[in-house]
Amino acid sequence: MNGVLLPGDFVRESLELHLFFGRIMKEHSIFLEAGFVAKDATFAQQADMFKSQFGEVLHKAVILANGVVSEETLISGESITDKTLRAEQITEELSGISIESVITTEELRLTPNAGVNLSQLEAQVTALNQKAISLTNALVLFKTNILEGMLQCKLFTFNFPLLIIHIRREALFYIHQLERLQRRLVVDFVQEAIEEEKFWNRQMAEHAQFISHLLDPTESDLIAKANNFVGQFDRLEHIAQGGGQGTITLGQLTGETITTTRAFRDFKAAGTEGLLTCKIKSIIIPLLADHVLREANHYLRILNRSKQDLRL
Known part of the structure; x- marks a missing residue:
């Protein structure tokens, strides 16, 4: 600060x-x-x-x-x-x-x-x-x-x-x-970028876990995609927490996280529309789907701001 x-x-x-x-x-x-x-x-x-x-x-x-x-x-x-x-x-x-x-x-x-x-x-x-x-x-x-x-x-x-x-x-x-x-208190943007990525990568990984477990078992393709996002965000969280720091810079981590979060946001948006139009079988209440979509949008705004602040 x-x-x-x-x-x-x-x-x-x-x-x-x-x-x-x-x-x-x-x-x-x-x-x-x-x-x-x-x-x-x-x-x-x-x-x-x-x-x-x-x-x-x-x-x-x-x-x-x-x-x-x-x-x-x-x-x-x-x-x-x-x-x-x-x-x-x-x-x-x-x-x-x-x-x-x-x-x-x-x-x-x-x-x-x-x-x-x-x-x-x-x-x-x-x-x-x-x-x-x-x-x-x-x-x-x-x-x-x-x-x-x-x-x-x-x-x-x-x-x-x-x-x-x-x-x-x-x-x-x-x-x-x-x-x-x-x-x-004014934010130190570099430190804030690190803390935000630690926090939101974990949240995104758990979103993917929830989606995977709340979809109907017959929605195997969507479940597989959700599980793939679990692995991607678990890896990003591990790096943000200090694992593998010698092989990737904060700027590179933020860039990779933007790409992954954007793909997950698009997956959530399609899923929300599918639930609203009754084309996806699940026990996900529609507002929960829009809720996690908005959290991905929020994280993307933070990441893009970090990208500018870090001059990536």
Whole structure:
């Protein structure tokens, strides 16, 4: 870290983070709620409460973000895609869980960089960040309790234990990013590139594992492709963690990761469309497919920024 964030950068970076991670946390709550059985209605109600509270965080971020966030972020597909609204509507129909798609509709109308005086929003964004930190800490505790119940065979859910670990890790990463912003710390882009690649290569590998295990056994071609991505991202994560550093530079690693992530993003996009049009057999809820697609888009934006910063 080096230097202090200017008010405008603090506001823009915070709101861009909420547009991505606020929606991710809201959807984690939906996936948790959908996974509980009837006897655990109390757990489902808690998940629904988190869904509503993160919906409020996301909605506030959307309101504040108009004319503030970068065009690069809006066109990246990391917050919403051309499939998000359909995925929400179909998931609501299939699960019976209410999803406030009006937030997505409003977000589709966001415009970038409209000359807003960002310093005037600093106090509101600081308060929103603190609210999100407190709420996400509570969600981490909820996820931890679910995981412990599962591992002790005292709680059943249709979500894998690894998925709970995975989404808990993302919540902790969101908190870490918010706390850095609250301290107004400027990122060291080289160190950030290393940390982001360590984190997201692991997440991408686990996405591929989830896809492989949630597809119907008859979808053998898709399962094989998913398993191939597991191997590719496991290798990239190993290198990012320090394995094989003598044979590849950070720049080369980032370049290879961009190629692999782009291919995985395209695989996810095709899969999401296949699920939305009922052409793929699986137990993947449609919103989960769009969710992991957006995470790949987010990672690609980070990687491309790293590529520019490293002057690859």
